[in-house]
Amino acid sequence: MELAKLFRPSEVAIVGASDKNPWSGICAATLKSVGYDRPLHLINKRGSPALGRDTVMNCAEARGADAAFLAVPASALGEAIEDMAAGGILYGAVVSSGFAEIGGEGAVEQDRIFSRARELGVTLLGPNSLGFVNFVDRVAMGAIPVRTPLLDNPRVGLVSQSGATTAVAAQAAHQQNVSLSHMVAMGNEALVGLHDVLHFFVEDPSTRSIAVFAETIRDPGAFLRAARAAAAAGKAIVMLKVGVGELTATVAQAHTGALVGDDRIFQAICDEVGVVRVGSLEDLVLTADLLAEVGPIASGKGLAVVSMSGGACEVVADRGEEAGIHFPQFAPATLERLSGTLADFGAAHNPIDITGAAMARPAIYADVMRACATDPQIGLIGVIAELPNAESNDSPLLQAIAREIADAARDIDIPVVVIQQILKPFSDFSRKVIAAHSLPLVTGGLDHSTRAIGKLFEWSRRLASPLPERPAMPAVVASRPHGERETLDYLGSRGVPVIPQRLARTAAEAEEAARSTGGTLALKILSPDIPHKSEAGGVMLDVGADAVVVSFDSLLARVRTACPDARLDGVLMSPMRRGGTELIVGIARDPVWGLALAVGLGGVWVELLQDTATQLLPVSGDHVREMIGKLKAGRLLQGYRGSAPADLDRLVEVIVAIGDAALALGDDLEALEVNPLRVDGGEIEALDALAIWRQS
Numbered sequence: 001m002e003l004a005k006l007f008r009p010s011e012v013a014i015v016g017a018s019d020k021n022p023w024s025g026i027c028a029a030t031l032k033s034v035g036y037d038r039p040l041h042l043i044n045k046r047g048s049p050a051l052g053r054d055t056v057m058n059c060a061e062a063r064g065a066d067a068a069f070l071a072v073p074a075s076a077l078g079e080a081i082e083d084m085a086a087g088g089i090l091y092g093a094v095v096s097s098g099f100a101e102i103g104g105e106g107a108v109e110q111d112r113i114f115s116r117a118r119e120l121g122v123t124l125l126g127p128n129s130l131g132f133v134n135f136v137d138r139v140a141m142g143a144i145p146v147r148t149p150l151l152d153n154p155r156v157g158l159v160s161q162s163g164a165t166t167a168v169a170a171q172a173a174h175q176q177n178v179s180l181s182h183m184v185a186m187g188n189e190a191l192v193g194l195h196d197v198l199h200f201f202v203e204d205p206s207t208r209s210i211a212v213f214a215e216t217i218r219d220p221g222a223f224l225r226a227a228r229a230a231a232a233a234g235k236a237i238v239m240l241k242v243g244v245g246e247l248t249a250t251v252a253q254a255h256t257g258a259l260v261g262d263d264r265i266f267q268a269i270c271d272e273v274g275v276v277r278v279g280s281l282e283d284l285v286l287t288a289d290l291l292a293e294v295g296p297i298a299s300g301k302g303l304a305v306v307s308m309s310g311g312a313c314e315v316v317a318d319r320g321e322e323a324g325i326h327f328p329q330f331a332p333a334t335l336e337r338l339s340g341t342l343a344d345f346g347a348a349h350n351p352i353d354i355t356g357a358a359m360a361r362p363a364i365y366a367d368v369m370r371a372c373a374t375d376p377q378i379g380l381i382g383v384i385a386e387l388p389n390a391e392s393n394d395s396p397l398l399q400a401i402a403r404e405i406a407d408a409a410r411d412i413d414i415p416v417v418v419i420q421q422i423l424k425p426f427s428d429f430s431r432k433v434i435a436a437h438s439l440p441l442v443t444g445g446l447d448h449s450t451r452a453i454g455k456l457f458e459w460s461r462r463l464a465s466p467l468p469e470r471p472a473m474p475a476v477v478a479s480r481p482h483g484e485r486e487t488l489d490y491l492g493s494r495g496v497p498v499i500p501q502r503l504a505r506t507a508a509e510a511e512e513a514a515r516s517t518g519g520t521l522a523l524k525i526l527s528p529d530i531p532h533k534s535e536a537g538g539v540m541l542d543v544g545a546d547a548v549v550v551s552f553d554s555l556l557a558r559v560r561t562a563c564p565d566a567r568l569d570g571v572l573m574s575p576m577r578r579g580g581t582e583l584i585v586g587i588a589r590d591p592v593w594g595l596a597l598a599v600g601l602g603g604v605w606v607e608l609l610q611d612t613a614t615q616l617l618p619v620s621g622d623h624v625r626e627m628i629g630k631l632k633a634g635r636l637l638q639g640y641r642g643s644a645p646a647d648l649d650r651l652v653e654v655i656v657a658i659g660d661a662a663l664a665l666g667d668d669l670e671a672l673e674v675n676p677l678r679v680d681g682g683e684i685e686a687l688d689a690l691a692i693w694r695q696s
Contacts, residue, residue: 059087301379323454
């Protein structure tokens, strides 16, 4: 969707302008705050003066306007859109509420009105939207408060699905000297969706990173395409996502329902396409600003921290470890350079404490920064220092430290970030100090800043790796397996190795099966009403041929006692397997994203250890290899304490085949679970399986 004319209008109109309409007054005030200096057209269908100015009665009279802020009652919106189209104004933002956000008839009316807008070729943000502000072109169509003074170097695009949160996030950005290129409040997304705004920011030259507050992802496929476009352009999407999806109660019958539920699918998607997730509004704006200003760090590099506070070094080291930051120890040549600068050569470790000696000689900051910049393992330097935020706490020492940091930052060819120890608002005086010395990015709060730096390195690693391509969807088959036996048979037909099994309905059939199978056996009840057999006493292991009849009868008796109303179709008999590692490979349907795959340690350990990796289907071999690499239990597959290492290539093929088999079952499948999938070197077998279908 082309949004340049929406967010960069030449001239603006306010439809519904009136002294009694607060929205129109707020929009006019916002335009003044951002320094809008072009014609403003006020439209009032009665032609009455408004906001101290003359008005026109329709859009056709607002010659030159190419976008409008619609501040009319819900009942008048349809008429206003018709008037816009007739007057040639084809872009707008709608603050009017009373539509899909109230459900029922409101949703129906929204669909009717905005379908008509689409027919007329009118592109609208909203409804129920506070509009937008474009700080680059100094234009606004909305009612989001604007903080002054406007900040230089706009670089972060802010978009929010909550109007009130847009305002709060913008306030937080201004307090932390984060200069926004745009801020957009989405509203109900009747025509313009979140993904459309993301695409606009990707293409906008002034926007270098994107901060998103999201409540829901309305169009998953379009969101993924926008995220991939941002990654290809090297622009970070930093997101604060609230709310988590819940899988249906049916899926909860399988372990997989818990494994891929909550927020795990969305997190896996973000990990894949490089969307950076944060947990607070402060982290949202600070992280987006850091990624906008610094950009991706060269692969394999780490962070050097310089401070004259040993305590600050320790805090950053602790928080940095939690954030996954690599603090390389300095190379011998770097240590040699530092030895001539530091009073205590033994302190030349990273993070580096330059001690209070910097108070007597502020140039130590610059000397140490220049030394660190020559180290081949360092990709970013964080300098912990305080800036004055008022004349009352200014001093020649603070100014000298700022000057030394700025001079060194200009001399070196890797990025530098100045970190103040606590998160505090930037003042006009703070900004004057930064401008006077041409300091690099200044941020605040050791905790917030360290998390942001961790996200920077994480995002840089993702960008350095090619995004794995998703394979084509497999063709849907007519099969609809029920129960363990049919599900294993189906998986076997799709190239998944499965354990041999025979069904015994009587003790005599069990005895015959034992003779033909040989060795010890595993007995499992077969019932469509018992998804978890062991909990119902429906599993017996290591059953010898001479005990199979007694075990058969005993197993049936136990299950009848535990589940008297369950339908029992017999007992499945399989050769007993020992050794190896048991995995769970499960698929469950998320109501937003569709089928997702979970892989983890299986058997009885799946719920206890909660060690799983999740990915949206379909998956390629590269996806599965990455999933296995994330598992703590992955060491077991490498050959642990004498066990045979798994054939990872074959294991990957089998997991991909299970995922494809699930997709081929179509839209009625809720879950498919293989638990356990036994892996012993090159021997890989599905020992148990379960399919769950949507309730009609």
